[in-house]
Amino acid sequence: MPAKKCKALIGITCSRLVGAAWSKLSKGHFINYTLEAYGRAVAACAAAPVLVPLGQFGAGLELILERLDGLILSGGPDVHPRHYRGMPLAGLGDVDDELDRMELELAGLALARDIPILGICRGHQILNVACGGSLFQDIAGQVPGALLHNPGIDKGTTSHTIKIEKGSLLYRIIGKDEIWVNGRHHQAVEKVAPGLKVSAVAPDGIVEALEDPSRRFAIGVQWHPEGTWKNDPYSLRLFEALVEACGA
Numbered sequence: 001m002p003a004k005k006c007k008a009l010i011g012i013t014c015s016r017l018v019g020a021a022w023s024k025l026s027k028g029h030f031i032n033y034t035l036e037a038y039g040r041a042v043a044a045c046a047a048a049p050v051l052v053p054l055g056q057f058g059a060g061l062e063l064i065l066e067r068l069d070g071l072i073l074s075g076g077p078d079v080h081p082r083h084y085r086g087m088p089l090a091g092l093g094d095v096d097d098e099l100d101r102m103e104l105e106l107a108g109l110a111l112a113r114d115i116p117i118l119g120i121c122r123g124h125q126i127l128n129v130a131c132g133g134s135l136f137q138d139i140a141g142q143v144p145g146a147l148l149h150n151p152g153i154d155k156g157t158t159s160h161t162i163k164i165e166k167g168s169l170l171y172r173i174i175g176k177d178e179i180w181v182n183g184r185h186h187q188a189v190e191k192v193a194p195g196l197k198v199s200a201v202a203p204d205g206i207v208e209a210l211e212d213p214s215r216r217f218a219i220g221v222q223w224h225p226e227g228t229w230k231n232d233p234y235s236l237r238l239f240e241a242l243v244e245a246c247g248a
């Protein structure tokens with residue numbers, strides 16, 4: 001049943017499999033996952049999802065953004081440290097140079113246009129790097145005593161709590177200062193970009209959410225609401241808030 005009223009057109013970036021993952025999973029995995037998880041979450045909020053594929057730069061991205069009301073930077077492979085003036089360390093996982101360049105340009109253009117952005121996992125990290133921040137390439141190797149942020153469980157299962165900063169946009173959306181989330185990441189925000197604010201942290205201090213208070217709606221979350229929105233009202237609220245911001 002199509003939604004009675006469609007409130008916004010939301011672009012969703014889309015990874016491809018690279019490196020080791022390429023041989024382990026079916027080649028259409030990321031595109032199918034992006035549509036099934038992120039796409040259906042957007043549609044559940046009475047908005048229309050479209051995929052933004054790899055390989056778009058410059059004028060192509062500008063035209064895509066002219067048509068979009070909102071943008072989701074989706075999960076995917078690691079970000080290469082070259083984009084925050086770092087060198088690869090042991091523990092860096094698979095990277096995709098074309099995806100890095102495309103998503104960083106897209107994030108910058110969307111911020112400049114003040115298009116509502118929700119960054120998820122890799123997308124949260126892209127938001128930080130696009131604004132001038134840096135990342136831990138591998139939490140286990142760089143943050144002694146950190147929780148296991150990459151448990152071997154599916155994305156429908158929550159695994160650790162986060163503390164949400166009162167007064168943040170995220171707090172206004174979620175309405176609680178502590179929730180369980182389904183993290184599946186081994187990289188994390190190290191240096192927070194100038195202009196961004198930390199809006200949630202894990203019990204070990206790892207940055208779990210960021211936002212840009214100078215924009216209408218620019219939020220990054222380190223967890224995967226697209227994996228839990230069917231059962232978890234806080235996950236669904238994030239997508240609803242993005243769609244609401246598009247109409248504001």
Ligand SMILES: [Mn+2]
Binds near residue numbers: 160183184222
């Ligand atoms: Mn985490």
